[in-house]
Amino acid sequence: MIPTLTWTLEGVKFIDQTKLPLEESYVLATDYEQVADVIVAMVVRGAPAIGVSAAYGVALGALRSKAPTAREFAPEFEKICARLAGTRPTAVNLFWAIDRMKRLFEHLLSSDVSMPQVQEKFLAEAHAMYDEDIAACKAMGAFGGALLPQQGGVLTHCNAGALATCGYGTALGVIRSAVEQGKNIRVYADETRPFLQGARLTAWELMADGIATTVICDNMAASLMRAGRIQAVVVGADRIAANGDFANKIGTYNVAILAREHGIPFYVAAPWSTIDTATPSGDAIPIEERSAHEVTHHGGKQLTPHGVGICNPAFDVTPARYVTAIITERGVLRAPYAESLKEMELVAR
C-alpha cells in the first residue's frame, strides 16, 4: 500500500512527492496551515488526494482550536476553509471536500455542540472520505479494467495513481484492475513536463507493483501511436464540467487529439467528486498558472536563457468530444455527457 497520506496522532503524514522516486521521505503536517503549504508545494497532488488532504486539514484546524463550542469556532472555521480553498484553483475535489466539511459544520452549529464533538465528527468525516476514495478507485478499476484490451500498450499522462488518491488510483486503478484481471498490458507513461509526475511518480508506483512500464517524453506519443504501440489511453481528471469537458494536467488535451487522430480510445477515470455540474463547460474552469521556475530550472540547474518568456499553465481543458468514455465509481458514462452525467446523478440520489 502506497502511503500517499496517513492520519497519525501528530497530524497528517504525506509521502513527499517532490522527492520521489529516488528519495522516499515524509512530511508531517501538524496544523491546517501546514496542510495548505503541503498542497501548494505539491508534496501532495492529484485531485482526489488534495480533496481528502483538505478535509484532514479542516479536522486538524478544529483539533488545534482553543474554541470551546462549535459556535465560537465558527469564525476560525471560515478562516481555515478559506486558507485551504486558496491553495489550488483547478481541482474541484478540493472545494467539494471543503463544502462537505461546511455542510457537516452547519449541522453541528445548529445544535452548537462542544468542540470535542466537532473534532470527533470532523475527523470521522475525513476518515470516511479517505475510505470512500479508495473504494471509488476500486470500483472505477472494476468498471474501467474491462474496457482495456486483453493485450497491448496503454498510454497515461501525469500521475492519476495511488499517489494522486488515498490509494489504488483512478487511471492507474483502471490499469491495475486490468492487470489483476490477467490482461497483458505495458504502460507508456508520458514523463509530463514540467513537474515530471509521469517519469517520477507513475513509473515509481507501477514498478513497485511489477507492472511493465516505459517512460516516454510527452512529444513521443504520436509516433508511438502511429507505430501501433498504443491501444488505449487512460487519464485522470481535475474537474469534469456538466457537458463532459474536463480539466486535467497540461498536455492531456494534446494526447486526446492524438488519440482521436489515430482511432485510439481515450478514457477519463475520476470519482464522482471530480464532477462539477455547477460548471457548464470547460471554458469556465479556472486554470492555475504556476511559477516559471518549474519550467526554467531542473534540480537547481537553469535550462533556459535569462529573461526568456515562459508559459506554465498547470492544466488544460479537453472538450468532451474527444472522450470515448468517463469511468466513475458509479459506472461508465458515454456521450452525450450532458445527459449521461445528469442521469447518473439522478440514479445515485
Place this chain on the structure above:
Amino acid sequence: MIPTLTWTLEGVKFIDQTKLPLEESYVLATDYEQVADVIVAMVVRGAPAIGVSAAYGVALGALRSKAPTAREFAPEFEKICARLAGTRPTAVNLFWAIDRMKRLFEHLLSSDVSMPQVQEKFLAEAHAMYDEDIAACKAMGAFGGALLPQQGGVLTHCNAGALATCGYGTALGVIRSAVEQGKNIRVYADETRPFLQGARLTAWELMADGIATTVICDNMAASLMRAGRIQAVVVGADRIAANGDFANKIGTYNVAILAREHGIPFYVAAPWSTIDTATPSGDAIPIEERSAHEVTHHGGKQLTPHGVGICNPAFDVTPARYVTAIITERGVLRAPYAESLKEMELVAR
C-alpha cells in the same frame, strides 16, 4: 553572426551546443575523427550544420593524410567517409554532403592529382557548401517570411535556427525574415525534450536577435492553439521523402496533428539538400534511437526510477498530408508534393 561552425587554421571550431545557453564554450576538431565525435555528441546538430561539418571533416581527413596522391589517398578516403556517415542515420544532409565530396573525389581521382590539390579542392568545396547553406537560408527566409502573419504567435519545435545551419537558420530564418519585414511576431518555442534544443538553443539565438520568445513545454502547444495564441507553425526537417513525408525532431508529428486540428498552417523549411528523392516515403526513413540516459537524467541528476523502460527516438515522421507548404531556397512547394518536388527538381536542373 552566431558561430555554429568556423573554419580555422587548426581545424573546425564548433560552439558547444550541449553547453548553451548558460555557457558559451567552443570545441576545436583538428581531425576527421574529432568531427565525427562532435556530431555524435551533438556538440553540433541540425541537419544542414551536420552536412557542412561532415564536408569539413572530409577536408580535414585529406589535410592530415600522408598519402602523396589522390589514388593513394583513396582507401583512406573511403574510411573517412564511412566514419563520418556512421555518426547519425536520419539527417540526409550528412549523406548528401559526403556524396558530394565523393563525386568531387572521383573527378580528382580520374586525373590522379596530387594531395595538395585534393586538399585545396576539398576545402574549397566545404567552404562552398558553407556559403551555399547561408544563402539557402536567406532565400528560404525571403520566401517563407511572406507566408507568416503580419502579427501573432508562431510556434516552432526543436532548433532549426542559425545553430542548426551555418547561419540564419531554416525555420528560424523564415521567422527572422518575417521580423525583418516588420512583422510583429512572438515565437513560442517548444522546449523539445529530451535534449531541450528549444529551451536552450532556439531561445538563446532568438533572444540574441531581440525577437520576442516564450518557451513552453512540449505538452502546452494544444492549449495555446485552442486559446488562439498560435497563428502559424514553422519547423525544419532532417529528411524529406519523395512524397513529401518528412522526418524531424521527435514531437514534430504531434505538433503537425495539433496544428491541423486547430486549422493553423504548418510549414516546413529546409534546403534542397534535405530532400531525398531516393526515399519514396516517410516509412523508409531510418530513425535514430538515442541513449536512454538523455531521458532519465538531467544535469547529472536522475529523474526516473531505476530500471524503468525508456523510449528515445530522436526523430519522428510527419506524413505529407499535414504539411501546408514546404519552404525551400528554390521556392514554396504545395501539395501534391510528389509532383511539386519533381517539378522543382526538373526546373532547377
